[in-house]
Each structure stands twice: as C-alpha cells, then as structure tokens.
Amino acid sequence: MLFPEISGFGLLGLVSGFSKGVETMDEQWSVETLAIQGGYRPEAAQPRVTPIVQSTTFKYDNADHMASLFDLDCFDPMYTRIGNPTWAAFEQKMAEMEGGVGALATSSGQAASTLSILNICRSGEHVVTAGTLYGGTYSLFYNTLPKMGIEVTFVDPEASIEEIKSHFRPETKVLFAETIGNPGLNVLDFEKFSAVAKEMQVPLVIDNTFGTPYLCRPFEHGADIVIHSATKYIDGHATSVGGVIVDSGRFDWSNGRYPELTEPDSSYHGLCYTEKFGNMAYIIKARVQLMRDLGTSPSPFNTFMFNHGLETLHVRMQRHCENALEVAKRLELHPKVKWVSYPGLPSHPSYERVQKYLPKGASGVLTFGIEGGVEAGRRFMESTKLIAMVVHVGDVRSCVLHPASTTHRQLSEEQQIASGVTPDLIRLSVGIENVEDIIADIDQALAKS
Structure with missing residues (x-):
C-alpha cells in the first residue's frame, strides 16, 4: 500500500485488509461515534473487534517490496518497533477524534511529551512553556532537556501576550501548554496562546490528557500538535501505560525555522520530509526517525486496551x-x-x-x-x-x-x-x-x- 493511498490514515502499521473500510468512513460522524467505530472498519469475515497483532515482524515475498519499506515508499507494516496494525488502529481513531491528519502511539505519556519536542528541537534551541505543568513534564523540561542542550523557559499562563512573547528567542521552536493544568486545574486561554504561537511562527503543542478528545479538541482552538498520556482517561481503567501524539497537519514547517523537516535526512538517502510527505511531515518523521532510533514503542496489547478504553470514553x-x-x-x-x-x-x-x-x-x-x-x-x-x-x-x-x-x-x-x-x-x-x-x-x- 503506497503512501498516497492512505494519506491521512494510520501509518506503518496498517495492512490492506485493516485499512480498506477506514477510507470510506463518514467524515460527519460525531466524536462519540468515532470513539466506537473509528480507526478500524472490518470487511466481510474479518474480526469485528480490532485484533491484537502480537508479532514483532511481518513476512514479505520479494526484496523490492522490503526495500520500498526502508525507502519510505511503502507503508506496510515492517517491524513493531516502528508500527503495528493494532496500534495503527488506535492511532487512526485518535487522529479522527482529535481532527488531525495522523498520530503516533508511544510507550508512555512522558514519551509522547519527549518526542513532541525532540522531533523539531536540537541542541542549542529553546522551548517556551506554561509553568503550570504535570510534575513529570516539569521535571523533563527543567532537568533532562537542558542536559540535551535544549533550554526551557517557564511562563505564567495568565501573563499578557507581550510578556509571553518577551521570553521568545530567535532559537525558540515550540510553545507548550496543557488544556487543564495538573494539578493546578487552570484552563488554558487557547486564544491567547494560539495568537502568540502564530505571531512567533512556532507550533503550539498541547497536552490534552485531562481534556480528552471528547471534552476538548485543541485543533479547533489553534493548537498544532496534541499529545496525551493514554494511561489516564483514554485507558480509563488503570491497566496500561502509553501515550499518543496527534498532528493537525496545519503548521507550515517550511517557514524557514525547521531544518529538521525541510533539510535532507542522511539516514533516508537525503529524503526531505516536507517535500515527500507534505502536511504529514511532522508525524511521519516522529515515527520513522525518532521512534526508530529511540524505541519508545507501545506494546500491541496496550494499544488494544486503549482502543477498548476509547469506546466508552464519552x-x-x-x-x-x-x-x-x-x-x-x-x-x-x-x-x-x-x-x-x-x-x-x-x-x-x-x-x-x-x-x-x-x-x-x-x-x-x-x-x-x-x-x-x-x-x-x-x-x-x-x-x-x-x-x-x-x-x-x-x-x-x-x-x-x-x-x-x-x-x-x-x-x-x-x-x-x-x-x-x-x-x-x-x-x-x-x-x-x-x-x-x-x-x-x-x-x-x-x-x-
């Protein structure tokens, strides 16, 4: 299955039998219906419930087919560190519910936070974030990212637009916040943060864990990337640890500030993500580069559980x-x-x-x-x-x-x-x-x- 055939759907985990029904999904379905019917639509004699594909690898019949996987010309499942049909169904459902173009499941919510930043930030660059963050995220930003050479400035989310902008630098690449602060429970002023992000030409990354795609859809309020700790309300039953990143597909990565996405990637023979994948450049790079190299992969069983959790989320x-x-x-x-x-x-x-x-x-x-x-x-x-x-x-x-x-x-x-x-x-x-x-x-x- 070549990329153009599945544009906008879960990547690197969908086998053709799992994805055919998805392509005909009614785009007018509500979030409640998508929570139940989204992501996976079986054909005749296929399992009604998304199957658990508990396999590390997948068989191919010829070398050219396998070569096309490594050249990113084909998005059939290759290896479960990068993609798996079970978590592809979860990713697709999350993308549909949030209103994005694609998603990437991760091994934890903390992994989703980390990859969302590392995907577009390198050593010497800078992040601005609301200070009212979950303790684990605060520690990541305050202790670990600086060790990687990425500086982080914490701002009061109630500060004025001008004050928040004053903390930006030429090397600032991300504005980050939570829909509902944890545990401060402040609700983000999306209009203000979106205005800052647009003026400063950086993506607004929102942790929507407490909001959930049922209560709040941040893309409708100016966010560019949404992340979740799926461990919380998405799972809902304290059984599984995982996370997910969802890409709106709306941010202009070709604005001259994101060479990670616009310059050749030597690990893929000089491929340029924005040229080859258009508005899915961010989420595909997160999978085929960072997930490949860092291995923050969820288990198929956990994403199976997340799919079940989503069915009753609303x-x-x-x-x-x-x-x-x-x-x-x-x-x-x-x-x-x-x-x-x-x-x-x-x-x-x-x-x-x-x-x-x-x-x-x-x-x-x-x-x-x-x-x-x-x-x-x-x-x-x-x-x-x-x-x-x-x-x-x-x-x-x-x-x-x-x-x-x-x-x-x-x-x-x-x-x-x-x-x-x-x-x-x-x-x-x-x-x-x-x-x-x-x-x-x-x-x-x-x-x-």
Whole structure:
C-alpha cells in the first residue's frame, strides 16, 4: 500500500485488509461515534473487534517490496518497533477524534511529551512553556532537556501576550501548554496562546490528557500538535501505560525555522520530509526517525486496551464530570474545607474558559485544602475507604493524592507553587461510582482529619 493511498490514515502499521473500510468512513460522524467505530472498519469475515497483532515482524515475498519499506515508499507494516496494525488502529481513531491528519502511539505519556519536542528541537534551541505543568513534564523540561542542550523557559499562563512573547528567542521552536493544568486545574486561554504561537511562527503543542478528545479538541482552538498520556482517561481503567501524539497537519514547517523537516535526512538517502510527505511531515518523521532510533514503542496489547478504553470514553467522561462537579459543590460547603478548586465551579477563575473550551464538562479532577494543613491532609488520605491513595488519575475508581509529597516532591517549594501546588493541596480524581458513596467516604475521612 503506497503512501498516497492512505494519506491521512494510520501509518506503518496498517495492512490492506485493516485499512480498506477506514477510507470510506463518514467524515460527519460525531466524536462519540468515532470513539466506537473509528480507526478500524472490518470487511466481510474479518474480526469485528480490532485484533491484537502480537508479532514483532511481518513476512514479505520479494526484496523490492522490503526495500520500498526502508525507502519510505511503502507503508506496510515492517517491524513493531516502528508500527503495528493494532496500534495503527488506535492511532487512526485518535487522529479522527482529535481532527488531525495522523498520530503516533508511544510507550508512555512522558514519551509522547519527549518526542513532541525532540522531533523539531536540537541542541542549542529553546522551548517556551506554561509553568503550570504535570510534575513529570516539569521535571523533563527543567532537568533532562537542558542536559540535551535544549533550554526551557517557564511562563505564567495568565501573563499578557507581550510578556509571553518577551521570553521568545530567535532559537525558540515550540510553545507548550496543557488544556487543564495538573494539578493546578487552570484552563488554558487557547486564544491567547494560539495568537502568540502564530505571531512567533512556532507550533503550539498541547497536552490534552485531562481534556480528552471528547471534552476538548485543541485543533479547533489553534493548537498544532496534541499529545496525551493514554494511561489516564483514554485507558480509563488503570491497566496500561502509553501515550499518543496527534498532528493537525496545519503548521507550515517550511517557514524557514525547521531544518529538521525541510533539510535532507542522511539516514533516508537525503529524503526531505516536507517535500515527500507534505502536511504529514511532522508525524511521519516522529515515527520513522525518532521512534526508530529511540524505541519508545507501545506494546500491541496496550494499544488494544486503549482502543477498548476509547469506546466508552464519552460515557465515562460524562459521569466523571457530573460526579466531580457534585463533589466540588459539597466540599465548598464543608466546614473543614478551606478552599476548593474545580474549573466547573462558578467560583473558579477558569469558569468562563470552561464554557468556551470545555462546554461538555471540566473533567474529573479537583483539588482542595483542609484545616490543619499537610498533616491533616495525610490523615484524610489514610482515612478514606472507597477512595484509594494511588499515584494516578483518570481511573473509573476514585483516587486521592498529596502532590507536594509525591508527584511534585522533586521540585523545590518555589517550583511547586509555580506549578500550582500548595503544601495543603489534595488532588482528588473522582471516579464513576455512585456519587453519594464517594461523598460519604469523604465525609467520614474529613471527620478523622
């Protein structure tokens, strides 16, 4: 199957039998329908459910066919480090749900974040990012990327356009942010960040993990690249670790600032990605160069699980949002609770942005602080029965965490505050259990705090 025949579909993992039905998909289907029917459309006598292709390699009958794979003239599956039919179906579904031209599954959300930057940044270059990031991403940007020669500047996402622009340099290649900050729960001003990215001629890369493609589609608000930790709401059941990068296909990589995509790649006989692959240059390069060399590949089984998770994403997210909002309202009224932060509450600073960018709901995570500070917070977490103390969010099961002493403990107190983490902050990922059972568990734990 040559590239022109599958333009816009999952790459390097689709076998012809898996992809024929996809090409006739109704482009008007809603995100909810795509979550169930997207990515893989079987023909007669094929498996109704996307199969797990648990094979490292694939057989060919002649040398020319195999040579065309290595020359990137053919996109049949070659080797599961680069592509596999099972994860191709997941990639295709994610691209459809986000409204992009292509996607790349990765071994973790952290791998997706890393590849999204390394795909267009080299040593000596620079990234500007919102400072309100998940602790793992903050550590990646603050500690590891600088060791590779890539400098990162953290900015207040509430700063003015002019102030954010003042941190750009001639070598700045990316503007990065999260749809909903984790755990600060600030909702991004997409209009502002998109305006900055366009004026500075850099792509806007958005981590949409908390937003999910059901609640928010960042490409509709000016983003160029979207990433997810599929480990969270996409999986939804705390079974599988993985990530995904989705390419909008809209950014002009030929603007003179991205030689990684416009200059010859010696590892492919001088191939130029923008010339050969047009608006899919970014996502194809991420696969055939970075995935090839760094090996951050997901397992076929995990992407099979992500496909299953996506089938119920819209149903689960509705319940997550409903439950989280009700829990937040009750916590606001509790005498032992000092403050509550949930973007779906009218009292939250991001409430108006939720109406604009997340009209279906503000996701399932909230934070709060209780009287007694850190020690009271520890007692609260140790006293819950239904709600589990785990290092996770986005599960169907409710879970709780104290970020300052866990996910953000490697950061200084100043860095924690910049990320939205206060010493008394408790993060609650509200599951889809009966909301009255969740609230009863919170009440009894607060009574012991």
